[in-house]
Amino acid sequence: AQRVTQPEKLLSVFKGAPVELKCNYSYSGSPELFWYVQYSRQRLQLLLRHISRESIKGFTADLNKGETSFHLKKPFAQEEDSAMYYCALSSGAGSYQLTFGKGTKLSVIP
Amino acid sequence: EAGVVQSPRYKIIEKKQPVAFWCNPISGHNTLYWYRQNLGQGPELLIRYENEEAVDDSQLPKDRFSAERLKGVDSTLKIQPAELGDSAVYLCASSGNRAGYTFGSGTRLTVV
Numbered sequence: 001a002q003r004v005t006q007p008e009k010l011l012s013v014f015k016g017a018p019v020e021l022k023c024n025y026s027y028s029g030s031p032e033l034f035w036y037v038q039y040s041r042q043r044l045q046l047l048l049r050h051i052s053r054e055s056i057k058g059f060t061a062d063l064n065k066g067e068t069s070f071h072l073k074k075p076f077a078q079e080e081d082s083a084m085y086y087c088a089l090s091s092g093a094g095s096y097q098l099t100f101g102k103g104t105k106l107s108v109i110p
Numbered sequence: 111e112a113g114v115v116q117s118p119r120y121k122i123i124e125k126k127q128p129v130a131f132w133c134n135p136i137s138g139h140n141t142l143y144w145y146r147q148n149l150g151q152g153p154e155l156l157i158r159y160e161n162e163e164a165v166d167d168s169q170l171p172k173d174r175f176s177a178e179r180l181k182g183v184d185s186t187l188k189i190q191p192a193e194l195g196d197s198a199v200y201l202c203a204s205s206g207n208r209a210g211y212t213f214g215s216g217t218r219l220t221v222v
Contacts, residue, residue, distance in 0.1 A: 043113075043215045045213065097143065098153075100154070
């Protein structure tokens with residue numbers, strides 16, 4: 001069975017401080033990992049996916065298969081980063097379905 | 111582009127009443143998903159459609175939940191009868207050719 005664990009329900013950081021949102025997963029195959037974000041009163045949207053190896057809004061995430069982790073990082077937090085962040089894992093080839101973690105609420109203190 | 115459109119945005123019903131949610135996916139997206147998100151939790155898959163075929167409905171409580179996607183476009187999700195524990199946000203998403211998910215705004219159901 002696949003599972004995604006986000007150990008922190010709430011993370012508060014000061015503006016300009018580094019941010020790390022933790023995500024650990026369990027999956028027997030080769031996973032695809034994603035981070036989704038939901039800003040206040042907006043819909044859930046894709047932030048980044050590990051296969052793209054890109055940086056979106058200053059955020060990066062590296063898949064560590066040895067530690068089965070996919071932590072989300074940003075060197076300097078901004079107030080507009082305050083949101084709910086969900087880590088998700090996909091299974092299956094072609095059209096995929098996602099298993100989500102419970103989410104971490106990031107609050108950036110001005 | 112309107113994105114994934116869901117209606118209604120909010121619904122309050124009494125327990126044992128029926129309720130239906132509607133989803134219009136992005137044009138051309140063959141895959142459609144219904145997720146349920148309970149308070150304080152991440153979304154959980156209820157059912158996945160490839161065109162008009164339900165290819166994964168293992169998490170759908172079939173005694174009271176039903177879904178359809180006629181003509182492989184719009185989809186409806188129905189609950190009959192609703193229970194208090196069905197209160198949640200019901201999310202629809204669509205994807206095409208591994209381009210990634212696009213979620214709708216969701217329907218927030220409150221059963222009283």
